[in-house]
Amino acid sequence: MKNEVKRKLKNGEKVLGCFIGTYSPNLVELMGYAGFDFIVIDDEHGAFSHSEIENMIRSAESVNVVPIVRVSYEPSSIQKALDRGAKGIQIPMVNTKEDAEEAVQKAKFPPRGSRGAAYSHRAARFGKDSGKSFLDASDENILVIPHIETLEAAENFAEIMSVDGIDLAFIGTTDLSVNMGFKEEGPKHPEVQKVVNNIYRKAKEKNIIIGTVAADSSSVQDAFDKGASYVGVVAISVILNTMEKIVKENKGETIKS
Template identity: 45%
Template sequence: MNNKMKRVWADGASCYKVLGAFIGFPSTPLVEMCAYNGLDVVVIDNEHGLFSDEQVEYMVMAAEAAGITPLVRVVSADPFHVLKALDRGAHGVHVPQIDSKSLAEQVVEAIKYPPRGKRGAAFSMRAARYGTIPTDQYLEEANRETFVCIHIESIKAVENLSEIASVRDIDAWYIGPTDLSVSMGLKGDIYHPELLAAVDVIKREAQRAGVRLGIHVKDAVGARDRFEWGANYVCLTVTSLINRAFHDYNTQSRQLFEPS
C-alpha cells in the first residue's frame, strides 16, 4: 500500500491541505469523478450510508485505479467493522464518536497489527494482495501506511481531549460540527458561538498533541475558511455538491423566463 495522503505529509509537505468528499451511497463512477476533479481523498461513508462489503471493495478499487486515497468511515470503533473495511483494501478509516481514551486506544489496536495492535491477519484478503507478497513486508506496510482518524464530535469528547491526546499512532482528529452541536443541545447550529468556541478548543488540543486536524464543511467557502483557520484536512458530503449544482442549474436556467 502506498497511502498518498500520508506520504504527502510525511515527505515534507507538512502544510499541504488535503481535500476530500464523503460518499454515502454505492457509486464507483462518483469515486472516479472525485479523483478526476482533483480531490485527494474519498471517504466511503458506511456509518450513515448503506453498503455491502463487496460494494466497499469495488469503490476502494475504483479509487486506487483513479489515483485518489480511499478511506472508509466505519459504523463504530468495534474491531469487527474496522477489520472488514481494512481487509477490503481501504487505506485508512474514519471512526465516529470517539469520546474517551479507552475508545481511542481500541481504534488503534483494531487498525494496527501486533506488536502495536491486535488486528487479525488474513493474508488471502485483498489488502494483502491475496497472499502474493511476503507477509513481513505486508505487515510493515499496513502498520506504516494505514491512516488512523478518529472523530471528535461530542461534548464528552471535548471534555476528555487531554486523555485522548495521550494515545499514540493516531494520524488525525476529525471534527463533526453537526454531531457536536447536537450533543451540546444546539440542535445542529454549527455557527452558534458556543459550538465555534468548542471547535477552537479542539484545534488547540490537536496542535498541542501533534496530530493533524480535519473538519467537515458544507461548501467551498467553508472549506477555504477552515483551511485558513488551521485545518489540515477538509471534507464535505458529496450530496452537498450535487444539490448545489442542481440548484444552480435549475434557478439560473429559468431566471430569464420566470415572471417577474
C-alpha cells in the same frame, strides 16, 4: 502500499477529500478526475455491503485517490474495511482515551494491536504480499482518524490524541452541535464555535493534525485558514446544491427547502 495522503500530512501539506455515502464507483472515479486527494466511503451513514466497499476502493485506486472508510458501529467494520484495501479509517464517536485505544488495537497487527492477520484478502493482493513486510507496511501506512464530535470528546481531546497510533483528529461539527443541544442553530452557534476553536488551539499547541468537514469551496478555505489540514466535502450535498442553483438561475423558481 504507500499512502500519499499520510505522506503529504506528515510533510505539512493540506489535503482535500470527498465523502460519498451512496454506492457509485463511477462517482468515485469522477472525484479522482476532479483532483481530490482522498475519498471517504461513509459506512456510518451510507448503505454499503462489504463487496460494494471493495468496489469503491478499487475505483479510487484506479484514479490515484486514497480510499478512506468511515466505519460503522459493527464490531468487525475496521477489520473488513482494511482487508478490502482501505488506506485509512475514520472512527465515529470516539469519546475517551479508551475508545481511541480500542480503534488502534483493531487497526494494527500484533504486537501493536490485535487485528486479525490473513493474506488471502485484497489488501494483501490475495496472497502475493505476506509476512512481516506486509504487516509492517500496513501498520505504517494506514491512517487512524478518531472523530471528535461530542462535548465529552472535546473535553478528552488531549488524552484521545495522546494514544500511539492515532494520526489526526476529525472534528464532526454537526454531531457536536446536536450533542451540545443546538439543533436549530447548528455548528454556527457561538458556543459550538467556542468548543471548536478551543480544539484548534490545543491542536496547534501540541502539533496535532486536524481534519473537518466543509460544505462548499469557501468553507473549505475557511477550514484551512483556521488550521485544518484534512478537509472533506460531502458529495451528495454539493451535487444537490449545484443542481438547485442551476434550476433557480434558469427557471426563476424558488428552491424548495
